[in-house]
């Protein structure tokens with residue numbers, strides 16, 4: 001069922017499978033909708049959602065740099081979520097929360113109660129490519145996920161997407177380009193002051209990164 005790879009390093013990181021099959025029964029659960037008032041000390045702040053956050057170090061550092069934003073990391077590998085929430089608590093970060101969720105099928109349930117116009121930023125960074133054609137359906141970014149993200153995104157909110165896998169970049173960017181509420185903005189660099197672990201690893205190998213950004217412009221304009 002799983003690609004059985006167990007890794008543990010000297011920093012006592014939790015053991016995790018490298019990939020999980022998002023269609024396995026365990027990952028088909030329906031999450032409770034996020035209750036922002038319960039999660040954050042200042043629930044009125046704008047929200048930045050990082051989907052497929054792995055160990056969540058990107059939002060951890062962002063939450064430390066920018067206290068006037070609430071950060072949510074979403075990840076399908078539960079042990080990573082537990083570990084990341086423990087670290088956030090240890091560091092007394094009241095603007096950071098991680099959620100165990102299969103974003104491919106359950107993001108819309110997770111965001112169901114999110115107050116309108118709070119979601120200002122969404123990042124999707126180096127999602128698993130699931131290279132084989134027969135595994136293409138396991139890719140996290142699909143039409144449903146894009147629809148959910150755009151529905152909840154505030155006016156003028158931004159979506160930043162990056163990956164080092166060219167075919168996956170084209171596939172993901174196309175899903176977003178098809179959405180009439182979004183305008184694409186060309187970016188050559190990561191616009192955030194923090195790089196994810198994967199981005200750092202890719203850059204150390206001097207490999208190309210494919211990135212783009214979208215801004216939500218005309219929500220409801222034609223209604």
Ligand SMILES: C[S@@+](CC[C@H](N)C(=O)[O-])C[C@H]1O[C@@H](n2cnc3c(N)ncnc32)[C@H](O)[C@@H]1O
Nearest residue numbers: 052054075076102103104125126128196197198
């Ligand atoms: C290659 S890692 C990149 C992690 C991080 N964004 C980075 O750039 O370092 C992709 C992450 O997406 C997570 N992921 C894959 N499918 C997912 C899904 N359906 N829902 C939530 N997370 C998922 C994986 O478990 C993994 O942690």
